[in-house]
Amino acid sequence: MDEQEQRNNEEQEQISTDASKYIKMKPFVLWIMIFTLVIVSSGITSLFLLNNKDEGSKVHTENSQTEYVGERAEFTKLYLAFDKLVKDYYKEIDQDAVINGAINGMIDALEDPYSEYMNQDEASMFDDSIHSSFQGIGAEIQEQDGTITVVSPIKNSPAEKAGLLPNDKVLKVDGKDIQGYSVSEAVLLIRGKKGTEVTLSIQRGDSALMEMKIVRDDIPIETVYAEMLSDNVAHIIISSFSDDTYDELVTAIEEMEKEGMEALVLDVRQNPGGLLDSAVDISNLFIEEGKNIVQIETKTDKNKLVKEPIAASPGLRVNIPVTILIDEGSASASEILAGALSESSNVPIVGVNSFGKGTVQSVNNLPDGSNIKITTAKWLTPEGNWIHDKGIAPDYEVAYPSYAMLSPLNSAEVLKSGMTSEAVQNAKEMLKAVGYEVGKIDSSFNDQMVSAVKKFQSDNKLETTGEITGETAYLLMDKLREKLLNEDPQLSKAEEVAKDLIKK
Numbered sequence: 001m002d003e004q005e006q007r008n009n010e011e012q013e014q015i016s017t018d019a020s021k022y023i024k025m026k027p028f029v030l031w032i033m034i035f036t037l038v039i040v041s042s043g044i045t046s047l048f049l050l051n052n053k054d055e056g057s058k059v060h061t062e063n064s065q066t067e068y069v070g071e072r073a074e075f076t077k078l079y080l081a082f083d084k085l086v087k088d089y090y091k092e093i094d095q096d097a098v099i100n101g102a103i104n105g106m107i108d109a110l111e112d113p114y115s116e117y118m119n120q121d122e123a124s125m126f127d128d129s130i131h132s133s134f135q136g137i138g139a140e141i142q143e144q145d146g147t148i149t150v151v152s153p154i155k156n157s158p159a160e161k162a163g164l165l166p167n168d169k170v171l172k173v174d175g176k177d178i179q180g181y182s183v184s185e186a187v188l189l190i191r192g193k194k195g196t197e198v199t200l201s202i203q204r205g206d207s208a209l210m211e212m213k214i215v216r217d218d219i220p221i222e223t224v225y226a227e228m229l230s231d232n233v234a235h236i237i238i239s240s241f242s243d244d245t246y247d248e249l250v251t252a253i254e255e256m257e258k259e260g261m262e263a264l265v266l267d268v269r270q271n272p273g274g275l276l277d278s279a280v281d282i283s284n285l286f287i288e289e290g291k292n293i294v295q296i297e298t299k300t301d302k303n304k305l306v307k308e309p310i311a312a313s314p315g316l317r318v319n320i321p322v323t324i325l326i327d328e329g330s331a332s333a334s335e336i337l338a339g340a341l342s343e344s345s346n347v348p349i350v351g352v353n354s355f356g357k358g359t360v361q362s363v364n365n366l367p368d369g370s371n372i373k374i375t376t377a378k379w380l381t382p383e384g385n386w387i388h389d390k391g392i393a394p395d396y397e398v399a400y401p402s403y404a405m406l407s408p409l410n411s412a413e414v415l416k417s418g419m420t421s422e423a424v425q426n427a428k429e430m431l432k433a434v435g436y437e438v439g440k441i442d443s444s445f446n447d448q449m450v451s452a453v454k455k456f457q458s459d460n461k462l463e464t465t466g467e468i469t470g471e472t473a474y475l476l477m478d479k480l481r482e483k484l485l486n487e488d489p490q491l492s493k494a495e496e497v498a499k500d501l502i503k504k
Helices: 026-051 074-090 095-108 120-131 158-161 183-190 245-258 274-285 332-346 423-432 449-457 470-487 490-504
Strands: 058-060 066-068 116-118 139-144 147-153 171-174 196-205 209-217 224-228 233-237 263-267 294-297 304-310 324-326 350-351 358-367 370-381
Touching: 066 147, 074 095, 095 116, 095 370, 116 120, 116 183, 116 294, 120 183, 120 370, 139 183, 147 158, 158 209, 158 350, 171 332, 233 245, 233 490, 245 274, 263 358, 263 490, 274 294, 274 304, 274 332, 324 332, 332 350, 423 449, 423 470, 449 470
Parallel strands: 233 263, 263 324, 324 350
Antiparallel strands: 058 066, 116 370, 139 147, 147 171, 171 196, 196 209, 224 233, 294 304, 294 370, 358 370
């Protein structure tokens, strides 16, 4: 996930030292004990490698190679390789870097984009993004086949305002090629102090590479936003699932009830996920006590798979008609909520197919402040469906309008009369979408396009140059964003479905 796999990857993060109160503990305790033994053994190994004082751990063979004996014989080759580097490499090695690289290598060998090793700096950033505000661009990213890919921008973040979209591929950061980087490595480059600028080189579909300049800011820590639509249908957006999301949602629901709420549209579009416990708590508001919310599939110490259902418990309930909105940026905890409400409460789903992340990660802190985040379980819907890499299909499929997927304009570039480019075609489509006559939609910046740009500039009190750059580019993208917010076909459909439910 920037940053938000960091918040979120997103995720259904489940801190190993604070196991979910909803899960029966027996198989988990066994697993955690085993994992702890591995970590302790690895810590002893690290101390030995750094100090190389425990002579009783090794014997010398006839050919002078070092053979390690003991309970962890599987590490013999690793020890031999490390000692060889220390002894024979042509210059002094950075032992910490080599050991960190070995841990990274083990986790990379899993070929799991959601498992990773984080050094002290990366671990600190990850912790900040889950439990407090942070400074950056505000986007959930993940690594896919060696490429950093956007899962979803955070609502009201610089990334969202700049036009970053789900499935955008980030190939460079400030000109630095990041192909092959882990999520944590990419985040260290993308994050930065408020007010500073970062340039992302983005590949969107088959379009040409584009440069996106984003000014970093404080990423909003509020995760719930509420408004009243027509006919007493409330619209509540959940932007991520963090420590405080449940309380924020309950407060929002109470406020909407005071305004006369009779039905609710829950909106988890562009929500890349977050904490498992948060998703379970929120699902509990809408599901009858005793019915399943989610099933967690884990491995026992004997490598047998066991499923532990998490059922709705006693507590506060929302007893009005509900619909839920999803899109391709709805991942992880968002999908847990959507699957739970759909299968256990018959809540209709509106939008487009969700992202498809059906695994749970646990964060395990190491003594030096680093950590490893590894996939420890699958999650299944109440009926036992695994949505990984498939996503959840809506009951009412409503696509975004075509102009919602246009590539953002580069405000540093000048588009003017006589030019022919894909950027010109994008600008034409934007102008047409916000009500200006541009003629045929093609890549040519012709006379009619010049007239349309001048009228747009005049209407918005800008210098009438007939060229698109700087403030004109920014304002055009802002107008398009306003149109998307005010003319949202997915929200309109969800509202319509909610009104129909009120009548039943």
